[in-house]
Amino acid sequence: xxxxxxxxxxxxxxxxxxxxxxxxxxxxxxxxxxxxxxxxxxxxxxxxxxxxxxxxxxxxxxxxxxxxxxxxxxxxxxxxxxxxxxxxxxxxxxxxxxxxxxxxxxxxxxxxxxxxxxxxxxxxxxxxxxxxxxxxxxxxxxxxxxxxxxxxxxxxxxxxxxxxxxxxxxxxxxxxxxxxxxxxxxxxxxxxxxxxxxxxxxxxxxxxxxxxxxxxxxxxxxxxxxxxxxxxxxxxxxxxxxxxxxxxxxxxxxxxxxxxxxxxxxxxxxxxxxxxxxxxxxxxxxxxxxxxxxxxxxxxxxxxxxxxxxxxxxxxxxxxxxxxxxxxxxxxxxxxxxxxxxxxxxxxxxxxxxxxxxxxxxxxxxxxxxxxxxxxxxxxxxxxxxxxxxxxxxxxxxxxxxxxxxxxxxxxxxxxxxxxxxxxxxxxxxxxxxxxxxxxxxxxxxxxxxxxxxxxxxxxxxxxxxxxxxxxxxxxxxxxxxxxxxxxxxxxxxxxxxxxxxxxxxxxxxxxxxxxxxxxxxxxxxxxxxxxxxxxxxxxxxxxxxxxxxxxxxxxxxxxxxxxxxxxxxxxxxxxxxxxxxxxxxxxxxxxxxxxxxxxxxxxxxxxxxxxxxxxxxxxxxxxxxxxx
Numbered sequence: 001x002x003x004x005x006x007x008x009x010x011x012x013x014x015x016x017x018x019x020x021x022x023x024x025x026x027x028x029x030x031x032x033x034x035x036x037x038x039x040x041x042x043x044x045x046x047x048x049x050x051x052x053x054x055x056x057x058x059x060x061x062x063x064x065x066x067x068x069x070x071x072x073x074x075x076x077x078x079x080x081x082x083x084x085x086x087x088x089x090x091x092x093x094x095x096x097x098x099x100x101x102x103x104x105x106x107x108x109x110x111x112x113x114x115x116x117x118x119x120x121x122x123x124x125x126x127x128x129x130x131x132x133x134x135x136x137x138x139x140x141x142x143x144x145x146x147x148x149x150x151x152x153x154x155x156x157x158x159x160x161x162x163x164x165x166x167x168x169x170x171x172x173x174x175x176x177x178x179x180x181x182x183x184x185x186x187x188x189x190x191x192x193x194x195x196x197x198x199x200x201x202x203x204x205x206x207x208x209x210x211x212x213x214x215x216x217x218x219x220x221x222x223x224x225x226x227x228x229x230x231x232x233x234x235x236x237x238x239x240x241x242x243x244x245x246x247x248x249x250x251x252x253x254x255x256x257x258x259x260x261x262x263x264x265x266x267x268x269x270x271x272x273x274x275x276x277x278x279x280x281x282x283x284x285x286x287x288x289x290x291x292x293x294x295x296x297x298x299x300x301x302x303x304x305x306x307x308x309x310x311x312x313x314x315x316x317x318x319x320x321x322x323x324x325x326x327x328x329x330x331x332x333x334x335x336x337x338x339x340x341x342x343x344x345x346x347x348x349x350x351x352x353x354x355x356x357x358x359x360x361x362x363x364x365x366x367x368x369x370x371x372x373x374x375x376x377x378x379x380x381x382x383x384x385x386x387x388x389x390x391x392x393x394x395x396x397x398x399x400x401x402x403x404x405x406x407x408x409x410x411x412x413x414x415x416x417x418x419x420x421x422x423x424x425x426x427x428x429x430x431x432x433x434x435x436x437x438x439x440x441x442x443x444x445x446x447x448x449x450x451x452x453x454x455x456x457x458x459x460x461x462x463x464x465x466x467x468x469x470x471x472x473x474x475x476x477x478x479x480x481x482x483x484x485x486x487x488x489x490x491x492x493x494x495x496x497x498x499x500x501x502x503x504x505x506x507x508x509x510x511x512x513x514x515x516x517x518x519x520x521x522x523x524x525x526x527x528x529x530x531x532x533x534x535x536x537x538x539x540x541x542x543x544x545x546x547x548x549x550x551x552x553x554x555x556x557x558x559x560x561x562x563x564x565x566x567x568x569x570x571x572x573x574x575x576x577x578x579x580x581x582x583x584x585x586x587x588x589x590x591x592x593x594x595x596x597x598x599x600x601x602x603x604x605x606x607x608x609x610x611x612x613x614x615x616x617x618x619x620x621x622x623x624x625x626x627x628x629x
Contacts, residue, residue, distance in 0.1 A: 047159040052135050053125055056118035062279040062385060063248055075119055076242040076275065078112055080105075080229040092229055093120065096210045097131065097178065102203045104184075104223065105214045107231030108395070111274045113214040116231075117180040120212070124178060131178035131210065132171060138195065139186040139392065148198045152179075175208020184215035186393050200225065216348075233273030236265045242278055252286045259285065270398070271298075276388075277398060280305070296443045299404040303331065306384045321383050323375040329367065330379055331405075334386060335412075336361035338405035342436075343425060347402065348395035354387075407439040411447065418451040423517065434520055450606050456521045457599040464592045473588035474574040477502065480519045480591075483557060484584060487569045488545060500587045522591070525598045552578040 058068035077089040087095075095101040107113045117135065124133040134152060141151050153168050171177050179202075187195050203211050203225055213226075220228050234242065240260065243253055265272060268291060272278045283305045284298070285291060292298045307327050321330055337357050346353070355373045362368040362376065380387040386401060387394050396402050410421050422440075425433060441448040460479065467475045477484060481502040488499075502519070549556060549570065555578045560569040572578055579585070 048156050048163070049125060049133075051159050052121060052133075056121045056135065059115060059118070061246070062276055063246060063283070069247065071115070071118060071122065074242070074245045074247070074275070075115070076234070076238055076245065078116060079232040079235070079238070081232055082227055082229050086232070087229070089116075093123075095227070096212050100208065100210055102211045102223075102226045103213070104220055104226050104228045105212060105231060106217050106220075106228055107214075108216060111231050111233070113231060114182055117182050117212065117214060120178075121180055130176075132176050133178045133180060135180045136182065137186075138181060138183045141187065141191070141195070148195055149202065172206045172209060175206065177206075178210045179212070181211065181213040183393075184213050185218065196222065233269070234275075234278065236262050236269075239265060239272045239278055242275055243282060246279065246282075248282065249286070253282070255289075256282050256285045259291075264291070270400070276385075280385075280397075294442055295400075296404060296407070296439055299401060302401075303384070303386075306386070321375075322378045323371040325367070325371060325376075325379075329365070330376070330384070332365050333358070333361045333367065333376060334380065334384075335405045335409040336364050337380075338402045339409050342402050342406045347399050348393065351392040351394070354394045403436055403439060407436055407443060410440055411443045418447065419455050422452060423513075433516060434523070437520055446609075449602055453521060453524060454599070454602045454606065456517065457595060457602070460518065460521065461596050461599050464595070467592075469588045469592060470585050471580070472576065473579045473585045474576050476588040476591055477574050477579075477584075478515075480515055480522050482515075483571050483573055484579070484587075485569065485571050486582065486584075500584055522595070525594050548578065548581055552581075 057071055059071050059074075060067075061069050061074065079089070080087045080092050092103065096103050105113050105116060121133045121135050124131055134156070136152050136155055140155070141148065146154075153165065156163055156168070181199065184195070184199075199211070199213060200223060203209075217230070220226065240257060243257055243260070246253075260272075268281065270277075271281050280302055281291070284301050287305050287308070288301055292301060321327075323330060325333070340357050340360060341347070341349070349357070354377055358373045358376050358380075359368065362371070362373065377387075381389045381394070386397055388397055410418070413421075422437065425436070437448075463479070464476065469476060484500055484502060486500050502522070545568070549559075552572070552575065555573045555575040556570050557573060558571045562568070572582075579588075
């Protein structure tokens with residue numbers, strides 16, 4: 001069906017039904033005004049409805065970049081969560097239109113917030129329900145003194161100046177309009193509070209008009225009369241259903257769906273959570289016939305697929321990037337863009353912020369005199385689809401791509417020592433930093449192990465050599481954490497099985513960065529030699545434990561206990577006396593020994609590798625001399 005056919009579908013009957021509906025709500029006033037030609041609802045409405053219907057009936061997808069796709073053919077109904085209740089899309093729609101529950105649709109870019117509003121708008125026209133849908137994007141609001149209501153009215157009048165303010169006011173009072181307000185988070189900071197306040201007042205002043213507002217996740221504590229519906233990611237069924245609907249080679253879709261078992265979905269679900277990411281996963285599978293197990297290979301293949309899709313949209317001919325850069329050059333700019341934003345912990349940006357980082361990246365790679373930031377921005381968003389854009393707001397298609405390209409930059413750049421590069425990443429929490437380190441190690445294991453882990457182990461082992469572990473166990477532990485977690489499990493003889501492990505770092509630790517790095521090294525030892533949690537039986541009864549607790553109460557930060565008394569736990573500070581009395585010295589000895597073993601293992605492998613390389617080079621030189629002689 002063509003755009004023209006779709007846009008005309010049902011509009012005439014919708015307008016007639018709508019006029020009839022208003023007449024039923026206030027027959028005397030409405031009919032009188034209609035006869036006087038003062039309130040001709042059939043003027044202005046068709047033009048506005050038709051223009052918006054065209055926008056809502058079609059969408060562009062990653063798979064079909066150069067031509068629109070009919071929304072109904074690919075639309076997959078969504079699920080939402082309000083408090084602890086999971087609601088289907090129809091339940092949310094009914095809540096808004098029938099129960100007049102004012103609703104905020106909360107979700108990240110690419111999750112389908114705007115598409116959901118377009119679907120509602122189109123359904124209101126197709127089903128000819130008795131509401132006049134008003135679709136308004138807050139990014140279009142003027143920066144002057146106009147109210148939100150004025151801006152909405154002007155957006156209607158744009159299509160026909162015959163629609164009057166009197167009509168608009170009447171419709172508001174009688175609850176004839178269904179407001180679809182898109183992009184609350186796109187309003188400037190200076191206007192944010194005023195717009196929020198105005199939306200809330202409008203819902204109170206016109207209680208019979210349905211209101212639904214979309215926004216990225218935020219605190220909505222002041223929106224007392226609004227429900228907050230959190231848009232949920234695709235589950236397994238939704239993902240399969242969406243892949244079935246999209247316009248793609250049927251044979252390849254079938255192969256992908258056969259590959260996509262529930263177990264595979266669970267393993268890769270972060271990249272199947274919405275239509276955009278699911279499409280990317282399909283393209284990657286189509287190109288390579290599998291989804292790589294190693295994360296960095298998957299990201300690399302995704303990037304290559306996105307580049308290929310950009311070229312494929314022009315047939316077999318190479319399609320130049322708008323920036324006129326090579327693919328390699330654009331990737332390099334993006335790597336520096338990711339490096340700067342990752343270290344700043346920035347994952348979403350305004351237009352000004354994006355351009356600032358692009359300018360900085362261009363200067364670093366000496367391309368600032370060759371191409372414009374606007375063209376680079378266009379390529380990031382449209383040519384390779386690594387950034388998503390909502391008006392003047394941008395974010396990564398998935399945050400892990402930012403991590404991947406930063407890790408790739410670190411591995412590729414050998415100008416600076418790896419130790420210095422990684423140690424200077426001091427603004428991240430442990431889990432983020434560890435993920436980055438794991439990505440780097442995955443890319444080049446030998447480089448990471450010899451240029452980073454080995455150097456850290458050497459420093460630690462040299463320090464531990466001077467420590468009397470039996471009398472100074474705290475000096476071992478304090479290199480990794482601020483506390484110890486001790487778990488006690490009852491045995492049949494009323495003694496305890498003792499379990500000790502390092503407690504996660506305090507965010508307030510004065511030496512947080514150093515301890516994080518050391519803790520990461522310890523986790524590597526744990527991977528090689530097994531669990532570093534040291535379990536052993538001790539000859540301490542429950543009463544003995546209680547005595548130790550009471551004696552060193554000031555050293556205990558937190559205690560835990562199960563209802564049936566089979567488990568007790570405590571988090572203790574690194575106080576020497578309590579560590580010795582609880583026999584934590586054995587755990588300290590264990591850590592020291594394992595770190596030393598790991599260091600010697602790496603050193604032995606590295607020495608052997610260097611020896612082999614030297615021998616190969618020497619033999620080659622010798623052979624060359626023989627040939628030349």
